[in-house]
Amino acid sequence: MMTAEGRFLSLLPVCPSWLDPELAHIEAVAGIEARERGLQGAWSHPAIYWAAIRVGAFDLKRMTYPEIRIRWEVALRETFCADEIPAVPEAAQLSEVRECEDAVRNDVSEAAWRALRELRELTGISARRKMPGGNVSKNAE
Numbered sequence: 001m002m003t004a005e006g007r008f009l010s011l012l013p014v015c016p017s018w019l020d021p022e023l024a025h026i027e028a029v030a031g032i033e034a035r036e037r038g039l040q041g042a043w044s045h046p047a048i049y050w051a052a053i054r055v056g057a058f059d060l061k062r063m064t065y066p067e068i069r070i071r072w073e074v075a076l077r078e079t080f081c082a083d084e085i086p087a088v089p090e091a092a093q094l095s096e097v098r099e100c101e102d103a104v105r106n107d108v109s110e111a112a113w114r115a116l117r118e119l120r121e122l123t124g125i126s127a128r129r130k131m132p133g134g135n136v137s138k139n140a141e
Contacts, residue, residue, distance in 0.1 A: 035091060
């Protein structure tokens with residue numbers, strides 16, 4: 001029985017261009033940028049999307065291909081060799097997740113500020129405090 005990596009390597013001579021790691025990297029960067037704008041992005045194979053997620057959007061967009069080549073090729077190979085490769089999630093699903101994350105973040109921020117105000121009231125510490133050197137700083141509320 002052939003290993004997953006063996007299957008991957010055996011396909012290289014007959015595979016479409018999306019198996020070229022550098023071309024797949026170009027596609028991943030463009031796809032990630034589209035996702036950040038709320039678009040689906042063009043993904044010739046779901047493994048490219050999942051490899052991009054594994055490497056991370058920040059690094060994919062900010063590092064040159066020579067800088068990220070080894071990480072990218074490992075992520076791409078391992079993703080292609082996985083027993084199962086999930087479909088690329090719809091962009092609408094991601095925007096729903098982001099909306100929920102934003103709501104949670106806002107709720108946490110409001111709760112944190114409420115707790116801070118209550119703590120200031122309980123301790124008698126005001127929002128204004130004296131800084132070294134005699135300057136007065138107004139903390140944000």
